[in-house]
Amino acid sequence: MRFASHRDVARAFERGVRRAGLPVAYSAGFTPHPKISYAGGAPTGVASEAEYLSLALTTRHGMAAVRERLDAALPDGIDVIDVTEDAGGFPASRLSASEWQVILPGLAPDSVAPAVQEFLALEHAPVERLTNKGVRHMDARSAVLALDVRPGSGDATLRMVVRHTVPAVRPDDVLTALRDVSGVVPAAPPLMTRLAQGPLADLPEMS
Amino acid sequence: MPRFYDVHYLPDGRIGQVVPNRPGVPLSVRKHTLMDLDAWPYPRRPVVPVAETVHERYSVEIFRGCTRGCRFCQAGMITRPVRERSITTVGSMVAGGVRATGFAEVGLLSLSSADHSEINEIAVDLADCYEGTNTGLSLPSTRVDAFNVTLANELSRNGRRSGLTFAPEGGSERIRKVINKMVTEDDLLRTVTTAYASGWRQVKLYFMCGLPTERDEDVLAIADLARRVIAAGREATGRRDIKCTVSIGAFVPKPHTPFQWASQCPAGVVDERLRALGAALRSDRAYGRSIGFRYHDGAPSIVEGLLSRGDRRVGRVILAAWRDGARFDGWSEYFSYERWVASAALALAGDPVDLDWYTTREREYDEILPWDHLDSGLDRDWLWQDWQDAVAAGGAAEVEDCRWTPCYECGVCPAMGTEIQTGPTGERIDGKRLLPVLTDGGR
Numbered sequence: 060m061r062f063a064s065h066r067d068v069a070r071a072f073e074r075g076v077r078r079a080g081l082p083v084a085y086s087a088g089f090t091p092h093p094k095i096s097y098a099g100g101a102p103t104g105v106a107s108e109a110e111y112l113s114l115a116l117t118t119r120h121g122m123a124a125v126r127e128r129l130d131a132a133l134p135d136g137i138d139v140i141d142v143t144e145d146a147g148g149f150p151a152s153r154l155s156a157s158e159w160q161v162i163l164p165g166l167a168p169d170s171v172a173p174a175v176q177e178f179l180a181l182e183h184a185p186v187e188r189l190t191n192k193g194v195r196h197m198d199a200r201s202a203v204l205a206l207d208v209r210p211g212s213g214d215a216t217l218r219m220v221v222r223h224t225v226p227a228v229r230p231d232d233v234l235t236a237l238r239d240v241s242g243v244v245p246a247a248p249p250l251m252t253r254l255a256q257g258p259l260a261d262l263p264e265m266s
Numbered sequence: 267m268p269r270f271y272d273v274h275y276l277p278d279g280r281i282g283q284v285v286p287n288r289p290g291v292p293l294s295v296r297k298h299t300l301m302d303l304d305a306w307p308y309p310r311r312p313v314v315p316v317a318e319t320v321h322e323r324y325s326v327e328i329f330r331g332c333t334r335g336c337r338f339c340q341a342g343m344i345t346r347p348v349r350e351r352s353i354t355t356v357g358s359m360v361a362g363g364v365r366a367t368g369f370a371e372v373g374l375l376s377l378s379s380a381d382h383s384e385i386n387e388i389a390v391d392l393a394d395c396y397e398g399t400n401t402g403l404s405l406p407s408t409r410v411d412a413f414n415v416t417l418a419n420e421l422s423r424n425g426r427r428s429g430l431t432f433a434p435e436g437g438s439e440r441i442r443k444v445i446n447k448m449v450t451e452d453d454l455l456r457t458v459t460t461a462y463a464s465g466w467r468q469v470k471l472y473f474m475c476g477l478p479t480e481r482d483e484d485v486l487a488i489a490d491l492a493r494r495v496i497a498a499g500r501e502a503t504g505r506r507d508i509k510c511t512v513s514i515g516a517f518v519p520k521p522h523t524p525f526q527w528a529s530q531c532p533a534g535v536v537d538e539r540l541r542a543l544g545a546a547l548r549s550d551r552a553y554g555r556s557i558g559f560r561y562h563d564g565a566p567s568i569v570e571g572l573l574s575r576g577d578r579r580v581g582r583v584i585l586a587a588w589r590d591g592a593r594f595d596g597w598s599e600y601f602s603y604e605r606w607v608a609s610a611a612l613a614l615a616g617d618p619v620d621l622d623w624y625t626t627r628e629r630e631y632d633e634i635l636p637w638d639h640l641d642s643g644l645d646r647d648w649l650w651q652d653w654q655d656a657v658a659a660g661g662a663a664e665v666e667d668c669r670w671t672p673c674y675e676c677g678v679c680p681a682m683g684t685e686i687q688t689g690p691t692g693e694r695i696d697g698k699r700l701l702p703v704l705t706d707g708g709r
Binding site for chain 2: 060063066067068070071073074075076077078085091093132134136
């Protein structure tokens with residue numbers, strides 16, 4: 060599922076809603092669309108344990124039944140963890156930061172720790188990324204609220220809390236900055252996973 | 267299968283013979299024909315990939331085979347005879363498919379879907395069943411016929427009417443007779459007028475360039491046709507915001523068709539005709555802005571022609587191109603015609619054949635073609651006669667559709683022990699028996 064784009068995931072979800080037989084509401088207009096709003100999805104290539112969306116139904120249903128039916132109808136790898144009633148207004152704006160895990164194949168934790176310290180000591184870490192709107196410039200450092208290397212052996216594992224900004228600073232932008240400050244380059248593409256997202260206060264404290 | 271046959275070549279490069287090289291192998295390999303499509307309502311458990319598919323919809327095949335007799339069309343030749351699925355099987359396949367996949371659109375597919383003997387009932391009943399469910403129904407209709415517009419209207423009852431597509435394939439009446447696509451200009455104008463008048467804003471017309479016997483004026487006639495289409499549409503609707511898009515690509519001769527002996531038109535000739543057509547369309551002050559023009563260059567079609575009618579020796583060309591880095595050749599930004607020309611020259615250097623020999627060379631009756639030992643039931647002499655009829659000096663002879671007129675002796679039914687299977691069955695899709703897509707109740 061890590062390689063499915065956010066649009067593919069959205070389509071898979073819409074098919075799941077129809078398979079589940081849930082009476083989803085449709086927008087009025089020339090081309091009616093199911094009323095489903097997605098919060099900023101994880102980038103393509105990044106796995107996620109914490110995506111949020113809101114779905115409007117035409118009739119009232121029990122939360123547990125909706126969760127069960129959706130979960131059963133969706134493909135493996137898209138699991139519905141919880142369903143809650145949304146009193147009004149989609150809470151995308153309340154999701155102000157994400158916690159990410161990044162595994163760096165072929166790099167020992169000890170070799171990455173100094174680079175992390177160097178990065179955290181920076182005031183700004185300008186990076187650029189080519190998007191389909193052209194080259195975007197952003198400050199990877201100022202979006203990072205916490206960053207550390209997990210203790211242990213094996214491949215180095217980073218945990219980071221990154222503020223949701225526009226344009227978004229993604230974990231690979233932070234890796235670009237790390238490479239820029241200290242030449243840290245993993246032997247294979249890093250394995251990135253979004254672990255959580257939410258209001259800043261609710262995210263787990265970084266040790 | 268290739269390893270069960272040895273191919274011997276003549277000194278000039280043509281095939282001398284194709285012979286089985288071990289006991290128990292037949293001289294030719296026959297196709298299998300499934301005769302009762304209602305007994306095979308497949309797929310029962312459709313696979314739905316997470317990634318978006320090319321046509322993001324559930325497809326239901328409503329019949330197999332086509333007897334229109336378009337001379338360029340391989341599918342229409344090798345899938346004979348016509349075998350329909352019954353209206354009730356179609357109804358249950360649509361219901362089951364939508365339920366199993368969650369797709370928001372269903373396509374009623376086949377080679378010429380509007381020819382199903384009960385297509386009108388299928389369209390009306392499905393539109394009734396799925397009204398208000400946000401399930402789209404579509405018919406990939408490409409035959410020029412006002413009835414197809416009526417069907418499209420029915421299927422889009424609750425949706426928007428954006429574009430309809432028709433495939434006259436040839437710009438002039440003369441060339442349409444050559445390819446046996448029996449559409450008169452009046453048919454076409456009547457059809458598009460109906461479409462525009464029913465609220466369709468855009469009509470897309472498909473054509474081919476480089477057809478046998480084609481001359482410059484056959485292609486330029488497309489510009490006149492497009493102008494008349496716009497004029498008719500403006501008159502029918504009183505509006506100026508209607509559009510017509512001309513989409514054209516080069517013809518590639520296919521095995522098992524009457525055009526399997528034809529010379530493929532050189533890429534330079536195709537490109538020059540397309541350039542002239544584009545210029546004629548763009549220079550038109552009154553209608554030019556209402557006419558869109560999309561085309562494919564001639565060069566990639568020459569490579570398609572090499573692959574279409576190639577023999578075993580072409581395998582070496584493909585390998586050489588791959589070794590030289592050919593990847594994703596269907597994407598124009600990766601396609602290199604020069605690479606294929608060089609690969610063909612390299613791989614065929616020791617043989618008396620080359621790229622032109624496979625593509626632009628016309629074949630004679632006596633030549634053994636690389637696919638002659640594959641038997642789709644078509645009588646080779648009938649194919650040859652149809653080819654001669656197409657290019658006859660006095661103008662092409664037309665072949666009727668054996669679905670409605672007597673057998674024209676293509677040979678398939680007697681050779682395969684099959685016969686045409688069409689309705690009407692007189693049955694209807696019962697809306698109450700079809701489960702609606704969206705239910706409020708549990709599962």
